[in-house]
Amino acid sequence: MFTPAPLLALSSSTIGVSISLGLVGLGMVWMLIRSLRARDVDRRIVFLFIFISVSAPILFPITFSETPTPVVKKLFDKVESLPADSKVLISFDFDPAMAPEVQPMADAFTRHCMAKNHKVIFMSLWATGQSLLNQTMRAVLVTEFPEKRDGIDYVELGYKAGNEGVLNVIVSNFRKMFPTDVNSIPLDSIEIFDKIKSCRDLDLIISIGGGKPGIKEWVLFVGDPTKTPIGAGVAAVVAPQLYPYYPKQLLGLLGGVKGAAEYESELVRHYPQFEEVDKPGLRMMGPQTFAHVVILAFIVLGNISFFVSRRRASR
């Protein structure tokens, strides 16, 4: 059973947040009065409320603790249970538009795999994924694991064009699609690939993304034919569509920033040395929470306005 963790961490900047949200609250009261009078509100006022409700918790950080839901825990436990030197492939299948949600997941997965001494193969089905991988390299590998060696502990294969065509080849023959790594070093001379011929020889595949090609293509073209375990870290927009694959075809699923925050929390629980590391997923849950509350208030106010005008029209 999922047991929600109690609210644990409140920073001292709640005064700043409270003032800002007080302003938003007053604005909501004004909107309520207008709604009861069945009067419209300029959408730019709505935009302003969203801006304040998101900005305040960024400027005056407020953080919450997280407990992983079962769908996240299963993926975490899989990475945790794999023995050292396991071959894990992480595919960066996203563009900058999704990056704020899924880059924290990519960092967390990379951190976890490096801490467990797994051999990580990085690749991408999106051209932009190869550039965004550099951010994870900078933030995690270079900073926190400088002792890890390219070709021995990890390898970067880069991007290939063709969407699901790429998967259709690597499912049976890696070298035909990726004759070299991203720096033109032949795969045959890379230690990690000594015993890897195809995706069948991998212990875990993690796809991070949210568009096409993405996790669906990984399940259809690699997961189901080879029965290699597949995990996903996806943008929130796409997450509900992947639930039919869970748990038979998809091992676990991180959906949106909440999923990233849960994984980061669990990582710190198991590896306290990562306590001081930047956790963008957890950091973003503060603004996320307040924005959600404001949007719920908008829905309520909008419906009040609707019912009031309907009643007036029927009289």
Place this chain on the structure above:
Amino acid sequence: MKRSSIIIMLVVLAMFVISWLAKASSMAGVEDHNIWHGFLITFSAFLTLAILSFLYKDNPFYKFAEHLFVGVSAAYWMSMGFWTTIVGNLIPRISNSLSAFFEVPPIADEWALLLLPDSVTFFIPVILGIMLLLRLSRNMGWISAWPLAFIVGSTAGFNLVRYLRSDFIEQVSSTFVPLLVDWQGTGHFFSHLNLNASGQFVTMAGNWVIFLGVMCGLIYFFFSKEHKGIFGFGSRVGIWILMVTFGASFGYTVMGRISLLVGRLTFLFGDWLGLIS
């Protein structure tokens, strides 16, 4: 150009320069090439604000940013496609001299296709690719139908078996969930009845919803029979299940969009204005 427009542009330019200088001076001593890095961060912030200005109304700054995005994005994907796939997969197979020029190791011939080596057969996609480019020509555009047929046929061939296996057979198989879970008799069931999230009743209810929900959802999409009587009731339940699905999708969509905004504002407040660490 109107006078007010010129004034606005000058003001924006002045603010850009001030921000650049302020950013560069704040980075002096901390980073090498602080003037260049200061310019880059200021330019990124300017582009961000130009796009956000659309919230007020459409304006020249937004149009500038939008048109820049289109051009840069197209060129980025072309460059990446060329270096990763043309230089990475095609050239090593067809030409040793070009491989040496691009400093990529040549790939030994495989003989997969009709007793012809790869160095010959891999000219097929080159020819088809050039035919595809002829789509830009008014007179010879018809030739692009052949590579297009190759692409469409390939996609159809990829998808037929995979969708049948993963999105039909596996999904049907996964729908057959146990409708009685941990069953030890009706007496035990009613005596232990509670709404604990991991309890027997809730787990069973979930499985019933999955089984009946999928059936009713499929009934709703079945248009070859009129939705009347029991069939109509099933269709109605299917609509309710789909409404819950769409509500869940909306909730997740809101979450996703807010996250993107948080990311951008974090950049503006943190990297640009330095208001947060």
Place this chain on the structure above:
Amino acid sequence: MKRQVALLITLFIGTLLVVSVFIPPMESLKETFTLFFDIIAVFAFFLGGGNLLRVHLTKLSKRKQDWVYSIVTLVGFTVVLVIGLFKLGNPGGIAASPTAEGSLFQTLFDNVLVPLSSTMYALLAFFVASASYRAFRAKNREATILLIAAFIILLGRTPFGMMLTSWVPNSLSILQIPNLAIWIMNSANLAGQRAIMIGIGLGVVSMSIRIILGIERTYLGEEK
């Protein structure tokens, strides 16, 4: 004749890729033809770039509305293309990755493409909020169900939902909003998504068969 050849190509390649799933010795053939597909995909990128050039050059030459911005598109396109194709400013030289750390190409990506792309989508947050206020109405039973589900998910995915219902006892823990949200995702949402997925899956299969057999020909354009 032109269309017949195209239909034959579709039939040949489609059938080969389907049959190769069932006959493992054909795997090498499948890989080769898939590589052809991947290489042609890059030519499609060049087609897109070429079309972009044609559209904006036409707009510029004929001084159509907003022609000035076409200059921006063309300059941005040309600069990035030249830097990318010639690996200008790449510390690793011709053999290095085009996105090598410190390369001009990567710098352009980080400081131009990232802010533009992410902010375009970040705009949607505002429009989603506006839509929540203006359009999300409980007009009928179905809309009310949708609204209630969205409410539970929006609350359940944040710590606020946990705070609101943490007092609910263990025997009724499904009524705690986060647990309710998880239950909805794993049951009702799953059922609806699965029904949609099965429907789409069958649609894709039937369309693929129609394309391979040449019954569906709309991708070839109008017959002249």
